[in-house]
Structure formats: structure tokens, C-alpha cells
Amino acid sequence: MSIWEYANPKKFMQTSAWALPWLTGLSVLCLIAGLIWGFFFTPDDYKQGSTVKIIYLHVPSAMMAINAWVMMLVASLIWLVRRHHVSALAARAAAPIGLTFTAIALVTGALWGQPMWGTWWAWDPRLTSFLILALFYLGYIALWQAIDDPDTAADLTSVLCMVGSVFALLSRYAVNFWNQGLHQGASLSLDKEENVSDVFWFPLLVCIAGFVLLFVTLVLMRTRTEIRARRLQALLARERLA
Amino acid sequence: MIPDLGKYATAVLGSYAASILLILLLVALSVLRGRRVKRQLAEVEARQGKTNV
Numbered sequence: 335m336s337i338w339e340y341a342n343p344k345k346f347m348q349t350s351a352w353a354l355p356w357l358t359g360l361s362v363l364c365l366i367a368g369l370i371w372g373f374f375f376t377p378d379d380y381k382q383g384s385t386v387k388i389i390y391l392h393v394p395s396a397m398m399a400i401n402a403w404v405m406m407l408v409a410s411l412i413w414l415v416r417r418h419h420v421s422a423l424a425a426r427a428a429a430p431i432g433l434t435f436t437a438i439a440l441v442t443g444a445l446w447g448q449p450m451w452g453t454w455w456a457w458d459p460r461l462t463s464f465l466i467l468a469l470f471y472l473g474y475i476a477l478w479q480a481i482d483d484p485d486t487a488a489d490l491t492s493v494l495c496m497v498g499s500v501f502a503l504l505s506r507y508a509v510n511f512w513n514q515g516l517h518q519g520a521s522l523s524l525d526k527e528e529n530v531s532d533v534f535w536f537p538l539l540v541c542i543a544g545f546v547l548l549f550v551t552l553v554l555m556r557t558r559t560e561i562r563a564r565r566l567q568a569l570l571a572r573e574r575l576a
Numbered sequence: 577m578i579p580d581l582g583k584y585a586t587a588v589l590g591s592y593a594a595s596i597l598l599i600l601l602l603v604a605l606s607v608l609r610g611r612r613v614k615r616q617l618a619e620v621e622a623r624q625g626k627t628n629v
Contacts, residue, residue: 565617
């Protein structure tokens with residue numbers, strides 16, 4: 335069986351209909367368990383006090399804001415190379431989810447930054463590149479809305495997605511590229527000797543799993559809607575011509 | 577039941593409230609649009625005698 339079978343809308347609809355209830359249940363379970371664990375059953379940090387509880391929202395949402403764009407990039411490249419409509423529609427479906435995660439990362443970052451840094455906002459490399467990423471999400475969504483022909487819209491948004499990938503990468507590595515600004519480096523890394531303490535790390539892992547599962551669930555759900563919307567437009571166009 | 581958040585209560589509770597609100601809004605909009613498009617497609621397909629997707 336090849337992965338390209340899922341580029342067939344019928345196959346995609348069948349498989350996603352089977353997977354969605356499981357994914358929905360798992361994402362709700364992980365999110366509720368992770369957030370309750372983090373909020374109610376973890377201690378305050380010796381430096382940051384109770385604001386450390388914001389990590390369970392800020393880090394997973396920031397990670398997914400960047401990863402959503404990476405997923406859109408892969409889907410866009412598949413569209414440009416292989417012309418599979420499902421991949422273009424999946425990229426379109428993922429954009430509002432990525433924008434929401436970016437907004438959560440920016441809002442929780444501001445609420446965390448105020449008591450820790452004494453300011454809601456600074457033109458720090460990571461914060462600025464994240465704001466630009468949010469603007470790219472808005473532009474991407476607007477471009478899809480602005481063009482009537484779906485194939486042309488998919489082509490142009492794919493190009494925009496490739497350009498925006500520079501800022502998605504910058505958001506991730508801004509702290510390393512420009513060793514300045516208020517934002518700290520990565521709190522979690524597989525190759526670092528020291529990460530956050532286990533008492534914060536384990537509930538954070540559950541929250542990250544919850545955000546990943548929520549993203550996959552919503553992408554599948556919204557891609558199903560986009561496939562139906564595309565078919566609806568085609569049928570209506572045929573009706574108008576008849 | 578709610579842990580003592582001290583002087584940072586506004587920041588912590590505000591973060592949770594804003595994030596949960598944004599997530600619920602995204603889910604609600606996705607579900608509502610999904611249902612609307614599915615219903616419209618079913619209507620058009622029934623009118624044209626096509627198979628449901």
C-alpha cells in the first residue's frame with residue numbers, strides 16, 4: 335500500500351472518518367490530563383514562581399505554530415510536484431489552526447513576559463519573528479480567500495508558504511542566530527545535558543502530545559470540510575452551466 | 577482547590593483563560609463550518625442525484 339493512496343479524496347474521507355473519533359478522544363484526554371497535572375499538581379519554580387504553569391500552554395502552542403507551517407510547506411510541495419488536491423486542501427485547512435497556536439503563543443508569552451521581564455512586548459529576535467509568522471499566516475489565509483480558481487490559489491499560496499518558511503525557521507532558531515534579546519533559548523532539547531526539571535517535564539510532555547493530537551484531529555476534520563466544499567463548488571458550477 | 581498563585585494569579589489565570597477560549601473558538605468554528613458544508617453538499621447532491629461524499 336502506498337501513501338499516495340490517501341491523495342484520493344474518497345480514500346482520505348474513509349480513513350479519516352475511521353481515525354477521527356479515536357484522535358478526538360486521545361487529544362481531549364491528553365490535553366485535560368496534561369493541563370490538570372501541570373496546573374494543579376506541579377510546584378512553583380524557585381525563580382519564576384507560579385508563572386511556570388504558563389509553560390504548559392506557551393511551549394506546546396509555540397512548537398505547533400512552527401510545526402504547522404512545516405506541515406503546510408510539505409503539503410504545498412506535494413501539491414506543486416504531484417498536483418494532489420488533497421494535499422493543497424490539507425495545507426489550507428492547517429493555516430487557521432497554526433494561526434490560533436501562534437496567537438496563543440504570543441498572548442501567553444506577553445502575559446508571562448510582563449511579570450518576568452517587566453514588559454508585555456520587546457522587539458526581541460524570537461518575538462519579532464513570531465509576530466511576522468503570525469502575519470504570514472494571515473496573508474496565507476487571505477490569499478486563499480482572494481482567488482476564485484482553486485488551482486491558482488493553491489499554486490500562489492504554495493509559493494507564499496515557501497517564503498514564509500524562512501520565518502518559521504527563524505522563529506525556531508532566532509535565539510541561536512542572534513544571541514541577544516530577552517527570550518531564553520530552548521527549554522527542551524534532546525541533545526542538551528540539562529532540560530527543565532522532571533517535575534515540569536513530564537506534564538509538559540503530555541501537554542505537547544495533546545497539542546500535536548489536537549492539531550492532527552483538526553487538520554483531518556477541516557480537510558474533510560475543504561474536500562466537501564470543493565465538490566460543492568464544482569457541482570454548483572455545473573448547475574449554473576446547465 | 578485552585579493552587580495559591582500569589583501575585584502572578586492574573587498572568588497565570590489569564591493565560592489559561594485566553595488559550596482555552598481560543599482553542600474552543602477554533603474547534604467550534606471548525607465543527608460549525610463542517611456541518612454547514614456537509615448539509616449544503618447533501619442538498620445539492622440530492623438535487624442532482626449524485627452520491628454522497
